[in-house]
Structures are given as C-alpha cells and as structure tokens.
Amino acid sequence: xxxxxxxxxxxxxxxxxxxxxxxxxxxxxxxxxxxxxxxxxxxxxxxxxxxxxxxxxxxxxxxxxxxxxxxxxxxxxxxxxxxxxxxxxxxxxxxxxxxxxxxxxxxxxxxxxxxxxxxxxxxxxxxxxxxxxxxxxxxxxxxxxxxxxxxxxxxxxxxxxxxxxxxxxxxxxxxxxxxxxxxxxxxxxxxxxxxxxxxxxxxxxxxxxxxxxxxxxxxxxxxxxxxxxxxxxxxxxxxxxxxxxxxxxxxxxxxxxxxxxxxxxxxxxxxxxxxxxxxxxxxxxxxxxxxxxxxxxxxxx
Amino acid sequence: xxxxxxxxxxxxxxxxxxxxxxxxxxxxxxxxxxxxxxxxxxxxxxxxxxxxxxxxxxxxxxxxxxxxxxxxxxxxxxxxxxxxxxxxxxxxxxxxxxxxxxxxxxxxxxxxxxxxxxxxxxxxxxxxxxxxxxxxxxxxxxxxxxxxxxxxxxxxxxxxxxxxxxxxxxxxxxxxxxxxxxxxxxxxxxxxxxxxxxxxxxxxxxxxxxxxxxxxxxxxxxxxxxxxxxxxxxxxxxxxxxxxxxxxxxxxxxxxxxxxxxxxxxxxxxxxxxxxxxxxxxxxxxxxxxxxxx
Numbered sequence: 290x291x292x293x294x295x296x297x298x299x300x301x302x303x304x305x306x307x308x309x310x311x312x313x314x315x316x317x318x319x320x321x322x323x324x325x326x327x328x329x330x331x332x333x334x335x336x337x338x339x340x341x342x343x344x345x346x347x348x349x350x351x352x353x354x355x356x357x358x359x360x361x362x363x364x365x366x367x368x369x370x371x372x373x374x375x376x377x378x379x380x381x382x383x384x385x386x387x388x389x390x391x392x393x394x395x396x397x398x399x400x401x402x403x404x405x406x407x408x409x410x411x412x413x414x415x416x417x418x419x420x421x422x423x424x425x426x427x428x429x430x431x432x433x434x435x436x437x438x439x440x441x442x443x444x445x446x447x448x449x450x451x452x453x454x455x456x457x458x459x460x461x462x463x464x465x466x467x468x469x470x471x472x473x474x475x476x477x478x479x480x481x482x483x484x485x486x487x488x489x490x491x492x493x494x495x496x497x498x499x500x501x502x503x504x505x506x507x508x509x510x511x512x513x514x515x516x517x518x519x520x521x522x523x524x525x526x527x528x529x530x531x532x533x534x535x536x537x538x539x540x541x542x543x544x545x546x547x548x549x550x551x552x553x554x555x556x557x558x559x560x561x562x563x564x565x566x567x568x569x570x571x572x573x574x575x576x577x578x579x580x581x582x583x584x585x586x587x588x589x590x
Numbered sequence: 591x592x593x594x595x596x597x598x599x600x601x602x603x604x605x606x607x608x609x610x611x612x613x614x615x616x617x618x619x620x621x622x623x624x625x626x627x628x629x630x631x632x633x634x635x636x637x638x639x640x641x642x643x644x645x646x647x648x649x650x651x652x653x654x655x656x657x658x659x660x661x662x663x664x665x666x667x668x669x670x671x672x673x674x675x676x677x678x679x680x681x682x683x684x685x686x687x688x689x690x691x692x693x694x695x696x697x698x699x700x701x702x703x704x705x706x707x708x709x710x711x712x713x714x715x716x717x718x719x720x721x722x723x724x725x726x727x728x729x730x731x732x733x734x735x736x737x738x739x740x741x742x743x744x745x746x747x748x749x750x751x752x753x754x755x756x757x758x759x760x761x762x763x764x765x766x767x768x769x770x771x772x773x774x775x776x777x778x779x780x781x782x783x784x785x786x787x788x789x790x791x792x793x794x795x796x797x798x799x800x801x802x803x804x805x806x807x808x809x810x811x812x813x814x815x816x817x818x819x820x821x822x823x824x825x826x827x828x829x830x831x832x833x834x835x836x837x838x839x840x841x842x843x844x845x846x847x848x849x850x851x852x853x854x855x856x857x858x859x860x861x862x863x864x865x866x867x868x869x870x871x872x873x874x875x876x877x878x879x880x881x882x883x884x
Contacts, residue, residue: 304706305700305701305705306705306787307705307707307786309701309787310701310704310705310707311701312648312708313698313867314697314701314702314707315697315699316693316694316697316698317694317695317697317758317762318698319663320690320718320723320751320754320755320758321696321720321721321758321759323751323755323757324733324736324752324755324756325720325721325722325724325755325756325759327732327736328724328729328732328733328736329720329724329732331724331732331735331736332728332729332731332732334782335731335732335735344696345837346642363725365849380769385863387655389630392626392630393627393630395624396612396626396627396630397627404627405784407631408627408630408631408634408759411631411635411638412630412634412636413867413871414634414864414867415637415638417816417862417863417864417867418816418817418818418860419815419818419833419859419860419863420816420834420835420865421816421833421835421837421838422641422856422859422860423637423835425841425852425856426637426638426640426641426840426856427637428652429652429653429654430636430637430640430842431635431638432652435651435653436652436653437636437639437640437652437653437654438636440653441636464633464637467634490616491612496619498699499718506689520788521722521723525725525726525727525728526727527726527818527819528818530837531818542877545727545728548727548728548730548731551591552730552731552734553730553731553734553823556735558731558735561731562731562732565728565729565730565731565732566604568727569723569724569728569729572723572724572728573723576719576722576723577719580715580719
C-alpha cells in the first residue's frame with residue numbers, strides 16, 4: 290500500500306528493523322485490541338443474545354437472533370429516547386454550541402485585550418471543569434427554592450429540572466461545550482480577509498449579508514467539521530445523567546442514559562448491547578462522513 | 591467595562607460612502623455587539639459564581655451570594671473519610687493512564703514514523719476512526735462484561751487500562767505527527783557511532799519530541815481527571831472511587847447534602863485542571879490545532 294501522506298522521512302534512520310519496530314508497536318496495539326476492538330465486536334455478539342446480569346440467562350445465555358432489535362424498534366421508551374437524543378443533539382450542539390460559538394467568535398473577531406480574554410476565559414472554564422462539578426453547579430443554579438436563577442428572576446418555586454428537563458439539559462450542554470466551537474470559528478475567521486468585510490460593510494451590506502456573502506463561503510469546511518464533531522460528542526454525552534438521571538418520568542432520557550438504565554441498572558445486558566450497537570452504527574455514520582470530507586478537502590488543496 | 595475598550599478607529603481612511611446612515615448603523619452595531627458580549631459573559635459566569643462564593647461562606651446555601659468570609663468549611667474535607675483519598679485516587683488514575691499512554695504511544699509512533707510498516711496509514715486512520723466511535727458511552731455494556739471476565743471489576747488498574755485503550759489511537763496520531771517533522775540526521779549519526787535503537791530513542795528522540803510528549807500527557811490527564819463514566823461503572827466501593835464519582839455521591843446519596851463539604855470539595859477538585867489550563871494557555875497559548883478533548 291502506498292502511504293497517502295508521504296510526509297515521513299527516509300525509512301529507518303535509527304536502524305530499527307522490522308522486528309524491533311513490531312516490538313515497539315505491540316504494547317499499544319494489544320491495549321487497543323483488547324479494550325477498543327474487542328468491546329466493539331462483542332457488542333455485536335451480545336446484542337443477539339438474551340444475556341442478563343443475574344438469573345438463569347446470566348449462566349447460559351441463548352442466541353435470540355434479532356429479537357432484541359425488533360423489541361427495541363417496537364418499544365415506545367426506546368423511540369422516545371431516540372427522539373429526545375435528536376432534540377438534544379440539534380438543540381444543544383447544532384443550534385446551541387455551534388450558533389453561540391460562532392456568534393461569540395464573530396463578535397470578538399477584531400478584538401484584542403481584556404474583554405476578549407475575559408469572555409474566552411469564562412467560556413473555556415465551563416468547558417474544562419470536571420463534569421460532576423459542573424453538573425452540581427447547574428443543579429444549584431436551577432434549584433427550585435434557593436437557586437440563583439430563580440432569585441435573579443424573582444420567581445421562587447420555579448422547578449426548572451422537573452418542568453423543563455429537556456430544555457434544562459440542552460441549555461446546560463450549550464453552556465458546557467460552546468468553547469470548542471468558539472475556538473474553531475475564531476481560528477476559521479482569521480482566514481477571512483478583514484478588508485473584504487470592511488468593503489462589504491462600507492458598501493452598505495448588513496451584518497447578515499456580510500455573513501452570507503463574505504464569511505460563510507470561506508469557512509464552509511470548518512462549519513462542517515465543527516458540526517460533525519460536536520454532534521458525535523453530544524450524541525455520546527453522559528453528563529445529563531448527572532443532572533436529571535433521565536427523569537422525571539424518563540422525560541430527559543437520552544440514549545446514553547437509557548442504555549445505562551436498561552443494561553446496568555436493569556441488568557438486561559443483551560438488550561442493552563443491541564441498543565449500544567445501534568449507537569455505534571450512528572457514530573460510525575457521523576465519523577465516516579467526517580473522514581470523507583477531510584479526505585476531499587485535502588486533495589484539491 | 592465597555593467604555594475602556596472602545597472600538598479603535600480604522601487606520602486607513604475608508605473609501606466610498608460614509609454617510610450618516612452608515613455611521614449610525616455602525617454605532618448601533620457596536621452597541622448590539624457589546625450588549626451581546628455582556629449577555630454571554632453573564633450566561634457563562636452565572637453558574638460558576640457559586641463555586642467562587644460558597645466555599646468561603648460561613649453558612650453556604652445553594653444560592654450564590656456575597657460570603658461571610660471563612661475558611662472553616664475546608665475542615666469538612668478532613669472530616670469526610672473519602673474526600674481527600676478520592677483526590678489521591680484521581681491522581682493515581684490520571685497519572686497511571688498518562689504514563690501508560692505517553693510511553694506506549696511514543697514507542698508505537700516512533701516505529702510507525704521511521705519504519706515502513708505495510709498498510710501504516712490505513713492502520714492509523716482505522717484506529718482513529720475506531721477510537722472516535724467506540725466511546726465509553728456506546729460500549730458500556732461490553733466494557734462492563736469484559737472487565738467482569740478479566741477480573742477487573744473494582745480494580746483501578748482496569749480503569750487505567752480501559753481509559754488508555756481509548757486514548758492511545760489519538761495519542762499515537764499526534765505523536766507520529768511530531769516525529770515525522772523531526773529530522774533523522776541525528777539518529778543516523780548516532781547510529782554511525784554505534785548507538786542502539788533504544789539508546790537513540792532515549793537520548794535523541796525523546797528530548798527532541800518532548801513538547802509532543804508533554805502535550806499528550808496533559809491531554810490524557812485532563813481527560814481522565816474529569817472522566818466519570820468508566821470509574822462509575824467499574825469501581826464498587828467509595829475507597830477506590832476517584833473524585834469524579836465521590837463528587838456525584840456527595841449530592842445524590844443520603845438526604846440533605848452537606849454544602850460545606852460539597853463546595854470546598856468542588857473547588858479543590860476543580861483547581862488542578864484550572865491551574866493546568868492557566869499554565870498551558872500562558873505558556874503555549876490556548877489556540878486551535880484540532881480537537882483536543884472529547
């Protein structure tokens with residue numbers, strides 16, 4: 290196979306040799322094989338069994354074919370969960386993180402100095418803090434009786450997490466993940482010549498027209514990259530579990546939380562594995578689209 | 591605040607029409623922009639207020655308010671049997687994973703960079719693809735099963751191995767990039783003088799790619815420090831649980847949460863990543879070179 294990158298220097302400068310090179314590779318490859326490849330493959334096997342955590346089916350699980358899949362597709366709770374996940378990804382990643390991230394990057398595009406550092410600092414801070422800490426910060430913020438938000442708005446007794454659980458975790462995840470989009474768009478906007486924007490502005494173009502005609506055509510690749518990556522991450526995000534645990538009454542039960550509850554709390558490992566496999570397939574589709582796009586962008590250069 | 595950073599006047603005289611409507615619209619746009627930025631600042635700072643005030647308040651509530659200053663709350667950390675030990679567990683998990691990832695990834699990346707292994711690029715891309723789709727969330731069922739079969743339930747080593755497996759592909763990818771861009775001439779001359787490949791690796795390659803190793807190490811620590819799911823799934827008792835899991839149990843288990851403990855623990859647990867971030871951004875600048883976090 291021809292190496293596609295061709296960036297590597299002259300072969301084997303250190304006199305490593307095939308055998309030793311293989312030796313260097315083995316430790317990493319063993320770990321990857323055991324803890325990445327095997328679990329992925331095992332998901333497929335477990336998904337066609339009636340394996341359970343405890344009881345009779347735990348001792349000798351039987352192959353049940355596609356029963357788990359037909360059961361899942363017919364299950365109201367699974368379909369609801371899929372729909373909620375779609376809302377979560379669209380609302381918090383595509384609209385929330387990408388939209389807000391771009392807006393911040395655009396508003397800061399020609400700013401240097403303290404205001405920019407302050408805004409970027411807070412946005413980044415909400416991204417890097419541990420998820421179990423930020424989860425509690427949001428529980429405290431949205432608390433019904435003494436939460437800071439209700440105190441500020443002057444509406445004590447508003448139970449955000451009980452009455453609007455999906456909205457709460459969507460806004461939480463927007464807050465949590467905007468930093469990535471903000472930084473990516475900040476880097477992308479450096480590629481848009483300032484003189485073009487200035488010219489458009491002086492010619493009387495509105496901000497929206499400037500965005501549409503000058504900015505967007507130049508950062509289209511970045512936008513696609515951004516949307517695919519944050520969709521993938523948001524789709525696999527377990528943090529909402531720490532805030533609402535899927536409740537109340539499964540009204541914020543996105544797929545990761547659903548799998549956890551069915552398979553590990555409920556003990557239905559076989560059924561949970563089938564759902565996991567569906568998640569893996571969705572991940573695969575997003576990732577393949579992303580890789581194809583990267584390849585296409587590299588070729589014309 | 592907005593007044594001090596008033597927009598700088600354009601350095602070159604703008605061509606074309608500068609009629610009053612354009613000027614008015616420009617002013618309006620500036621006002622809109624600063625209003626928006628203040629709203630953004632408020633939105634992102636608001637949830638963090640509590641973390642800054644509650645640990646120092648002598649009667650902490652869940653509301654963020656100006657504290658009656660005290661440091662007594664930090665005593666709650668000592669009274670709880672698991673608070674400080676969980677931070678040690680986090681250090682152990684993060685340190686172990688980072689060490690494993692850096693060493694294994696460096697060896698693999700070096701071999702891939704210097705020797706033509708057939709199908710090398712396909713292998714790398716395949717692994718990267720795999721690691722981005724096989725997330726802990728999507729494979730929690732088989733990971734749990736696997737840990738059970740390998741006797742790694744309630745084992746910190748199990749957590750380290752599983753986390754390392756997930757981080758290695760991206761780490762190899764990053765490090766191979768670093769190694770590809772270093773010249774091989776030093777290695778060639780060292781070889782002429784009879785140095786063995788391991789000596790070359792230790793005395794020539796490692797010093798040259800040290801920034802890359804540091805990047806991967808910091809990235810691995812940051813990932814493990816905040817990871818909740820894997821230790822939550824695999825570790826049973828509170829003795830071995832890292833801070834991420836103990837933090838969660840502090841506000842979900844057993845009646846009224848102890849806000850003194852919760853607030854001081856949150857702060858202490860957040861501090862290392864915050865400091866690491868300040869260090870990295872002041873030293874290297876926190877600019878973009880691809881996704882560095884999952």
